[in-house]
Amino acid sequence: MFENLSERLGSVFDRLSRQGALSDDDVSTALREVRTALLEADVSLPVTREFIRSVQKKATGQAVTKSVTPGQQVIKIVHDELVNMLQGDGPAERLKIDNPPAPILMVGLQGSGKTTTSGKLARRLKERENKKVLLASLDTQRPAAMEQLAILGSQIGVDVLPIVKGESAVQIARRAKQQATLGGYDVYILDTAGRLQIDIPLMEEVAQVRDVAQPRETLLVVDGLTGQVAVEVAQEFDAKVGITGVVLTRMDGDGRGGAALSMRAVTGKPIRFVGLGEKSEALEPFEAERVAGRILG
Numbered sequence: 001m002f003e004n005l006s007e008r009l010g011s012v013f014d015r016l017s018r019q020g021a022l023s024d025d026d027v028s029t030a031l032r033e034v035r036t037a038l039l040e041a042d043v044s045l046p047v048t049r050e051f052i053r054s055v056q057k058k059a060t061g062q063a064v065t066k067s068v069t070p071g072q073q074v075i076k077i078v079h080d081e082l083v084n085m086l087q088g089d090g091p092a093e094r095l096k097i098d099n100p101p102a103p104i105l106m107v108g109l110q111g112s113g114k115t116t117t118s119g120k121l122a123r124r125l126k127e128r129e130n131k132k133v134l135l136a137s138l139d140t141q142r143p144a145a146m147e148q149l150a151i152l153g154s155q156i157g158v159d160v161l162p163i164v165k166g167e168s169a170v171q172i173a174r175r176a177k178q179q180a181t182l183g184g185y186d187v188y189i190l191d192t193a194g195r196l197q198i199d200i201p202l203m204e205e206v207a208q209v210r211d212v213a214q215p216r217e218t219l220l221v222v223d224g225l226t227g228q229v230a231v232e233v234a235q236e237f238d239a240k241v242g243i244t245g246v247v248l249t250r251m252d253g254d255g256r257g258g259a260a261l262s263m264r265a266v267t268g269k270p271i272r273f274v275g276l277g278e279k280s281e282a283l284e285p286f287e288a289e290r291v292a293g294r295i296l297g
């Protein structure tokens with residue numbers, strides 16, 4: 001997930017640790033390399049700047065450089081700042097899915113992995129949290145997408161709302177709610193239509209569905225490989241329809257990881273899960289401590 005960044009930072013910190021005594025200049029030199037590594041990983045410039053400024057403030061001066069293990073201290077400061085950058089005010093809360101039936105709205109661009117992620121999330125809630133889950137596709141534009149969800153549902157043993165031809169997305173959302181209530185479901189997941197780019201009709205449709213469904217969670221699915229573009233997409237969706245969290249897909253690929261690192265700081269929204277493959281079990285909760293640990297090796 002963060003192989004390149006991790007390697008780059010690893011070599012900077014190895015050197016720092018081996019040096020023994022450190023001057024403020026040594027720390028500054030190392031931080032310049034950290035800055036380059038973050039920018040190369042496609043972390044946004046303002047986020048990188050703020051990160052370096054914050055580490056610099058804490059890592060220079062007597063307390064660190066005169067300590068017994070200055071290199072370790074600097075690494076600890078970088079670690080803590082990474083956690084801070086990844087989780088903002090605090091760790092992401094659990095999904096708000098008490099009070100059944102709880103609607104979860106999945107939004108995002110076409111091809112981002114929305115349908116796959118809806119299936120993965122349904123499977124996770126069913127297997128790990130013992131929830132009775134209903135899946136519904138609202139993609140009236142693409143019958144293939146509806147079929148895809150139906151197939152996914154049968155593979156993971158999760159019910160899918162039957163397809164009724166000619167219904168609008170809003171009508172499907174209403175029927176899903178009814179079915180979820182009557183059928184005693186804990187959660188129902190609404191997989192909305194996506195388009196190749198953000199446009200007004202897409203946002204209007206999603207907003208209408210949101211008003212009908214009153215989702216407890218609105219999760220934006222974005223392709224982690226698209227780096228800073230993923231962050232921009234998140235900003236737009238949040239401004240137009242409001243999101244409660246983000247799922248970054250394709251984090252199994254050789255992406256540079258910048259989207260994961262900038263997302264929280266730029267949008268203020270937590271990354272809830274990361275997609276790590278095409279299979280229905282390839283979804284992991286995003287935990288800042290663990291990710292920071294992974295980056296720093």
Ligand code: GDP
Pocket residue numbers: 108109110111112113114115116117194248249250251252253274275276277278282
């Ligand atoms: P949608 O148009 O947003 O619903 O996108 P899909 O769910 O149909 O996904 C598009 C493609 O991306 C499919 O081939 C998925 O198998 C693939 N995909 C989705 N999530 C991931 C992921 O986390 N990792 C990888 N490698 N592929 C993914």
